[in-house]
Amino acid sequence: MITANVVCKRYPEGIEALRDVSFTIDAGEMVFITGHSGAGKTTLFRLLAAIERPTSGSIVVNGQNISALRRSAIPYLRRNFGLVFQDQKLLFDRSVLNNVLLPLAIIGMTPKEALRRANAALDKVGLLDRANANPVALSGGEQQRLAIARAVVNRPAILLIDEPTANLDSASAAAILDIFRAFHQVGVTLIIATHDPLWMAHFGSRRLHLEHGHLQEYTEERLAEAGEYPHDLPHDPANGLNTNKGAEVNEDHGKKA
Numbered sequence: 699m700i701t702a703n704v705v706c707k708r709y710p711e712g713i714e715a716l717r718d719v720s721f722t723i724d725a726g727e728m729v730f731i732t733g734h735s736g737a738g739k740t741t742l743f744r745l746l747a748a749i750e751r752p753t754s755g756s757i758v759v760n761g762q763n764i765s766a767l768r769r770s771a772i773p774y775l776r777r778n779f780g781l782v783f784q785d786q787k788l789l790f791d792r793s794v795l796n797n798v799l800l801p802l803a804i805i806g807m808t809p810k811e812a813l814r815r816a817n818a819a820l821d822k823v824g825l826l827d828r829a830n831a832n833p834v835a836l837s838g839g840e841q842q843r844l845a846i847a848r849a850v851v852n853r854p855a856i857l858l859i860d861e862p863t864a865n866l867d868s869a870s871a872a873a874i875l876d877i878f879r880a881f882h883q884v885g886v887t888l889i890i891a892t893h894d895p896l897w898m899a900h901f902g903s904r905r906l907h908l909e910h911g912h913l914q915e916y917t918e919e920r921l922a923e924a925g926e927y928p929h930d931l932p933h934d935p936a937n938g939l940n941t942n943k944g945a946e947v948n949e950d951h952g953k954k955a
């Protein structure tokens with residue numbers, strides 16, 4: 699479970715990116731963080747992953763106040779999280795497989811187990827047959843799926859995903875949506891920042907809406923008024939989407955959140 703208590707973040711230049719933000723996200727929830735460019739979505743993610751600290755307030759993850767963690771404890775906290783951020787930081791001098799193996803090497807997993815896990819992660823995102831390719835040879839959607847494989851290979855309980863479908867066509871976006879649906883089905887907590895109404899329309903999940911650093915209570919009507927939520931998009935989760943990936947995800951993601 700994740701709780702933010704009256705969180706503020708002011709950058710050194712004086713920009714107040716988040717103001718008095720409070721919320722609770724339960725284990726296994728799928729939550730969308732919405733808001734215009736500059737509203738504070740990425741900042742919130744950086745605080746949740748303890749990349750930055752709040753200026754005031756606290757963030758508690760599984761009973762641990764991460765805002766007060768010693769620096770040395772942060773790598774252990776991060777094992778709870780899979781991060782899929784906008785700057786995916788793929789390593790273009792390594793193969794697809796080696797990009798996914800890297801996080802496992804860092805935690806000292808045996809090569810045999812690491813290979814098994816990495817192949818399973820690539821399989822989940824449909825990239826097993828590209829394991830030996832260089833990431834540069836992948837399409838934008840495939841690179842995004844590789845970033846997801848790398849984020850989930852440690853089997854994190856919580857996935858933080860920033861703008862997962864930015865710059866992707868609708869078919870690639872739908873494929874990624876399917877992958878996240880499968881993780882949600884096995885109990886992973888997903889927190890997804892997006893401008894993309896496709897996501898919200900198909901999942902109908904809870905939304906936390908940021909406006910200039912303030913968390914606004916979501917109402918569908920309010921977002922529709924603001925032109926952010928097209929009512930003509932189908933709300934049927936199965937509509938137009940292939941949901942059969944769920945059965946393939948049978949590992950122990952999320953059960954510990």
Ligand SMILES: Nc1ncnc2c1ncn2[C@@H]1O[C@H](COP(=O)(O)OP(=O)(O)OP(=O)(O)O)[C@@H](O)[C@H]1O
Pocket residue numbers: 709710711713714715733734735736737738739740741742
């Ligand atoms: N490292 C930083 N130093 C100073 N100001 C920053 C920094 N990072 C973000 N900001 C500012 O904080 C505010 C919130 O930015 P943030 O990146 O969190 O927004 P966002 O909602 O993720 O935007 P986008 O959708 O464009 O990614 C913006 O005014 C931004 O300019």
